[in-house]
Amino acid sequence: MSPPAIDSQYAQAVEDYDALRKIIPKFRSGHAWLRDADDLSYRIRASVAPGTPITKGVRRDYVVCALANKGCNTHASVRMLTDAGNGDDAMVLTRVLLETAVVFRWMMIDPVYRLDLYGLSSKLFERHWAHLV
Amino acid sequence: MVAKAKAALTTEESAVVQAAFGNVQYRWARERLPDGKFIEYSFDGMLKDIEKAEGTAAMKNFIYEVSYHMHSAHAHATADGMRQFKTLGQQKFFTCELGFSSGDCTVALKGANTYLSWLLSHVAVYLGLSDVEAAFDQWIANIQARHAAAGPGASHAGP
Numbered sequence: 001m002s003p004p005a006i007d008s009q010y011a012q013a014v015e016d017y018d019a020l021r022k023i024i025p026k027f028r029s030g031h032a033w034l035r036d037a038d039d040l041s042y043r044i045r046a047s048v049a050p051g052t053p054i055t056k057g058v059r060r061d062y063v064v065c066a067l068a069n070k071g072c073n074t075h076a077s078v079r080m081l082t083d084a085g086n087g088d089d090a091m092v093l094t095r096v097l098l099e100t101a102v103v104f105r106w107m108m109i110d111p112v113y114r115l116d117l118y119g120l121s122s123k124l125f126e127r128h129w130a131h132l133v
Numbered sequence: 134m135v136a137k138a139k140a141a142l143t144t145e146e147s148a149v150v151q152a153a154f155g156n157v158q159y160r161w162a163r164e165r166l167p168d169g170k171f172i173e174y175s176f177d178g179m180l181k182d183i184e185k186a187e188g189t190a191a192m193k194n195f196i197y198e199v200s201y202h203m204h205s206a207h208a209h210a211t212a213d214g215m216r217q218f219k220t221l222g223q224q225k226f227f228t229c230e231l232g233f234s235s236g237d238c239t240v241a242l243k244g245a246n247t248y249l250s251w252l253l254s255h256v257a258v259y260l261g262l263s264d265v266e267a268a269f270d271q272w273i274a275n276i277q278a279r280h281a282a283a284g285p286g287a288s289h290a291g292p
Contacts, residue, residue: 009239010239010242013239013243013246016243016246017242017246019275020249020250023268023272026262026264027265030257030265032261047169064256064260067256071249071252072249072253074245075246078241078245082241085234086234086236087234088236089234089236090236090245093241094240094248097252098244100252102176102180103161103179104256105183106174106179106182106183109186111259114164117162
């Protein structure tokens, strides 16, 4: 492909990027209410050893919105890298964005249980980090 | 993008990689079943679940194909970028600072656009923001219309 053709394709991708970014502020104007913590799903509570008190719940809306924020940030980072000509590293982040989208869509198939598991997994990470340091 | 990557891999390379690594699917999620056993999901397994739940419209098929391919162990854009074999071929002496990398910026940006629209349109559905969902649908429709107008094989880099 000739350099002008490559530039033209990239310019189109940038135009699409800008159009997509213009939609994002609509989330703010939508005023989506973030619900407070809910009880852990029955399937998880049923697996906890009898007699163990469970005092905390899961903020499922926060899990969803955190993934949306992460996706928006990664998307912006891809643009910074492609503008700089760092295509290899941009592709790595694009793959991260793909993984974020697929994991989110997969959780939405069984949202209560899987969002709870996703929320709990962050506690697992914290525990691993605590062991490391 | 898929066609381009497939074309870059010869039958011989594919056979050697298969012999060396075999099936390299790795675990992405684990769920406990009511009987106490665990079911493990690979990334491919997750995609199959999504396919089953969403059905197979044209746009979705595209996402599945690209997604499967991005995660195949044989022609992996990320691994290719990390290894940097191609850029080394441009040097006579090792300098450790080559400048622009060989990855396709257009593919990366178009892919990122596609995945973000996929992610955020489902987030909008979850939050009950139908007007936001409609805006993402329109974004996709505009791109599909442009490609339809350009004819088949107009782009190698996604919608």
